[in-house]
Every structure is written in C-alpha cells, then in structure tokens.
Amino acid sequence: MEKMIVEGGRPLEGEVVISGAKNAALPLIAATLLAPGVHVLRNVPDLRDTRTILSLLDELGATWRRDGGTLFIDSSSIAYTEVSYDLVKTMRASVLVLGPLLGRLGRAKVSLPGGCAIGERPINFHINGFERFGVTCHLEHGYVEALIDGRLQGTTVYFDIPSVTGTENILMAAVLAEGTTILRNAAREPEIGNLIDMLVGMGAEIDGKGSSQLTIRGVDQLQPAEIEIIPDRIEAGTYLIAGAAAGGEVTVRDCRPEHLPALLDKLAESGARVTVGERSVTLCLEPRDRNRLKGVDIKTMPYPGYPTDLQAQFMALMTLSNGMCVIRETIFENRFMHVAELRRMGADIRTEGNNAVVTGRGPNGLSGAPVMATDLRASSSLVIAGLAAANRTEIARIYHLERGYENLVAKLSGLGASVWKEKA
C-alpha cells in the first residue's frame, strides 16, 4: 500500500489540463453493451474505476483496447450477463450494466452493492424503474436477478430523488424498449447529457436533454458509438479549490466552465479572483491576500446546485478562512468522514446532523499531520489541507484517490506543489 506525502506551505502556480470525467466515462463504457460492433470512446481517463469497469466488460465477454485516451470496445459477443461481488464491492457504478444488459438481452444478474463510506446508497429506484418496464427482479444470495421474457415495454418512471446513476440506468434500458418511456424528476448532471449524446449518436430517440423530464422513443436496434467524454468538472473544481487554499494562480484547461456554476460563484464570493474563459478557468488568490478569505456557506444539491463531490474540498478551504460558515450536506447522510481528519490538522469544525459549522482559523491555521483517506473526495480534501498546512502531511490509503484523479501527483507537481508517493 502507498501513502502520499505533501510538504505544505507553497503557493500553486501554473496550468493543469483536466482529464475526462470518471462519472461520464463509467456510464458511457456501460452503454457500449447496448449495440454490437466496435465503439470508439475518446478522452477516457485512466483511473482505477475505469479499469474496474473494463474488467467487468471482460467478464461479460466484450473485448477492448486502449490507445492513449481512446478506447475501442467491441461488444459484439456478450457471453455472460452476471457481474460478481468482487467487482461491485470495489465500485458501486458496476450496477450501470443492468440497464444496457436488460435492454439488449432481457436479463442481467448483478451483485447488490452494499453501503459505503458516504452512506447507505440503496438502488431501489433502479429496481423499481426496471419493474415498470415489465422486468421481474428478485434478490437472492446478495444478487439482483432481473429478467424479462421478450422486449421491455415503454413506461413512465418518476424518481423520488433525481438519482444520477438511476437516471442513467433507466435511460439505457429505455432506448431499446418497445414504445415510449418518460422519466420524470430525472437527474440533470452534465454526465447524463454526455450519455444522451452518445445514445442519440447510436440511433436512440431522446428528447429533453438537460431537463428533468426525458422522453425516449424506443428503437429496434442501435449502432456502435463514437463519442468524446466530457472534462471532469469535479477534478477541475478540486484544482481550483486547491489554488485558493494554497494561494497563487491556477488555470484549469480543457474544462467546461459552464458545468461548474455553483462552485465558481462560491469561490468568487470567498474573495478569490475567478476568470472564466471558453474552455478554461483561472483562479487567483495572491498569498498575501489569503488572510482576506471569507467564510461562505454551501448546501449540496443535485445539479445545477453545489455538487456533493466538491463538498469535502470546499470544507478544507473554509478551515483556512477568516470567518464562519455552515456546510450542509443534503445528498448523502454520512459524507463528513473528512471532518475528524481535518480536525487532526487543527481545523475547527463542529457537526450537527448534516450541518458542519466551520470556524476558519486563517491561512496559517492548519499544521501537517498523519491522516487517513476514507473515500475519494474526503481524500482530496486532505490533499488540499496538506498543500496549505505548515510542514508535512502523510495521507494513508490513497488508493481512494486513484479511483478518480488521473496523474494527481504529476499534475500537482506541475503546479509547483511538493508532493510524492511512498510505500506505507
């Protein structure tokens, strides 16, 4: 196992190129199961999670090859329709193969994901949605077995909460169903727009992209796709927050600023200078101005609200402010695992249910410490805290970071950070 060492206290300066989005790559790779033939996916990040979903395709009988950022996936012969616990337990998004397998083959058996560090995360919306198409789902020995005799039947599905992977799974099932399907209160995250573009390119008929109501007219068959994965808005946001925490001037390149509306507003409100280009954002906070960083409240919400996947990172920034703020987590019931670790670095944070009250200790308020990563974004908040802290921070269990940040050490080093990995 490896740990990450961060020698803090250096400003960040320079440009960082943003990779393809993990949360877009995963459903788009799953969607290749919908049509036989060779699919071409560009700008695919090389991450632990993308490797996991590719192993899952191997298990199902698809073949693939990677050439740089481009993946060629041949899903002509799907020999199996079962996904084992070994894969699902390392990556919940493995459930994304349920929709395409049901749409194309009418059957799928996938291990039920358990809870995880950030919450219980049931998949009842996915299962209820499949049942609306006429699919029979039952749970046995920890697996969901879903089956339909014949074709899925178009239906309406209402989401109690706009679930991201729930919307993606039902959408992928609906494109090959007989008749029209309407999804209400669907999630509107940009990654879903990327998936819709891919499906439409394959011959699917979908209206309502970007809205909470999607209308899908089922087609008899689809062609292989050629599509580019959108830039990772969470990775971009993480580097911008890191720039504000450490001070300096950071430009994130090859990103889509319009996918970060809430964060860019909050960063500007905190006192950083944010300059938006067509495909880039520059954040500037002179090291001498860090003592003017303000406390800014955030409340996590489905898109276009403030993303839960950037909550932990913003909290790390707020521990360095010169005011107080309240951070409300409304998406996951247990997404404050980073709080205890940030406290070990000197942060003043009090939690009450899903609220965290952060009293900033000013730009020099954190000191390096050995800390432990508990999930992907909690880990990146510790990296941010480490970059701003005096002395050395050692972060254990960094495999979490490898799930979602491509070339993190190289990218941070390129910005002037002193950061490296060591054997733990």
Ligand SMILES: CC(=O)N[C@H]1[C@@H](OP(=O)(O)OP(=O)(O)OC[C@H]2O[C@@H](n3ccc(=O)[nH]c3=O)[C@H](O)[C@@H]2O)O[C@H](CO)[C@@H](O)[C@@H]1O
């Ligand atoms: C691979 C991927 O894209 N992951 C993202 C996706 O996760 P994921 O798609 O799992 O998250 P959801 O949008 O489904 O979850 C939102 C809320 O709905 C609840 N829920 C969801 C499904 C369900 O069947 N029943 C239910 O109760 C969840 O427990 C949670 O409280 O969206 C989250 C919210 O933006 C992000 O943090 C994750 O990074």
Ligand SMILES: C=C(OP(=O)(O)O)C(=O)O
């Ligand atoms: C929670 C996340 O991912 P996942 O849904 O794959 O666990 C994340 O990307 O922050």
